Amino acid sequence: MVTSKSTADTEASHYCVIQAPFGRLGIWTEVVDGSLMLAKIDYLPIQSKLIPPRNLLAKEVQRQCLAYFKDPHFEFDIPLKPIGTAHQEKVWRNAQQISLGQTATYGEIANKIKSGPRAVGNACGANPFPLITPCHRVVSAQGLGGYMKEDSPGFYRAIKIWLLRHEGVL
Numbered sequence: 001m002v003t004s005k006s007t008a009d010t011e012a013s014h015y016c017v018i019q020a021p022f023g024r025l026g027i028w029t030e031v032v033d034g035s036l037m038l039a040k041i042d043y044l045p046i047q048s049k050l051i052p053p054r055n056l057l058a059k060e061v062q063r064q065c066l067a068y069f070k071d072p073h074f075e076f077d078i079p080l081k082p083i084g085t086a087h088q089e090k091v092w093r094n095a096q097q098i099s100l101g102q103t104a105t106y107g108e109i110a111n112k113i114k115s116g117p118r119a120v121g122n123a124c125g126a127n128p129f130p131l132i133t134p135c136h137r138v139v140s141a142q143g144l145g146g147y148m149k150e151d152s153p154g155f156y157r158a159i160k161i162w163l164l165r166h167e168g169v170l
Contacts (some may be wrong), residue, residue, distance in 0.1 A: 001146055002151070003076055003153075006080060007164040008052075009122070013028065013029065013030035013031070013039070013055055014028070014030075014053070014055050014147065015027070015028050015029075015051065016048060016051045016052060016058050017044060017048050017050050017051040018031035018050065018053070018062045018065065020069065021162065021166075022158065022162045022163075023043060023044055023045050023046045023048070023155075023159070024039055024043075024045065024046060024048040024050070024157045025042065025043065025044065025065060026040075026041065026043075026044050026046040026048070026102045027040075027041055027053065027061050027062065027065075028041075028042075029038040029057045029058050029061070030081065032040060032058075032066045032082070032110065035079060036056070036057045036079070037057070037079045037080060038061055038078050038079065038080050038081060038129065038132075039068065039083075039127070040081075040128045041126070041128065041129055041131060041132070043130065043155070043156060045155065053128040053155065057078070057079070058070050058136075060078065060079055062077050064078060064084075065131060068131060069166075072100055072101060072166050072168070073166045076131070078132060080129055080132065081128075083128055084123075084126070084128070085114065085123075087112070087113075087123060088123040088126055088127075089108060090113045090115075090123075090125060091113065091115075091119075091120050091123035091124060091135075091153050092123065092133045092135070094109045094112060094113060094148055095109070095124065095127070095132065095133055095134055095135045095137060095138055096133055098105055098134060098137040098148065099101070100139070100167050100168070101167055101168045101169060102137065102169070103137050103139045104138055104139075104140065105117075105134055105138070105140065105141045105167055106118075106120045106121050106138055106139075106140060106141070106145065107120075107134055107141055109138060115135075117140070117166065120138070121138075124138050131163075134161075134163075136159070136160045136163040137164070137167075137169070144157070144160065144161070144164075
């Protein structure tokens with residue numbers, strides 16, 4: 001984990017774009033209460049222009065993402081910006097408890113946290129840290145389900161399929 005707090009590393013927010021096997025990842029780092037943290041990861045299409053990481057945390061996020069792409073057993077260790085509602089955080093904690101190679105349904109998580117499947121799906125769709133908080137492991141009782149608030153096949157569904165294959169689910 002990166003814990004450096006030098007002036008050069010924590011001066012300002014930084015956005016970079018790195019390669020991923022399914023397109024690109026946008027990585028947003030920012031200073032929160034004097035510490036540099038990961039604020040968001042975006043899935044981007046392959047046509048997105050690469051922007052190299054410039055601070056230590058962005059470089060570390062890139063290193064860890066690349067390690068995960070080589071080995072799905074890799075475990076992330078990155079400081080995450082606190083974000084989300086109490087309900088979203090419950091859903092995200094439950095997603096983080098789903099073991100590699102396993103899935104859970106929206107309904108199973110909803111039962112655990114006394115919520116509804118649709119609310120669980122909405123929280124998964126709002127996840128700011130895909131890959132790190134593996135909402136791609138949350139599926140519909142009838143199949144794959146949507147992903148990133150998308151209900152029809154498309155860019156985000158293709159990423160979900162890639163991630164589940166990479167982790168040995170599909």
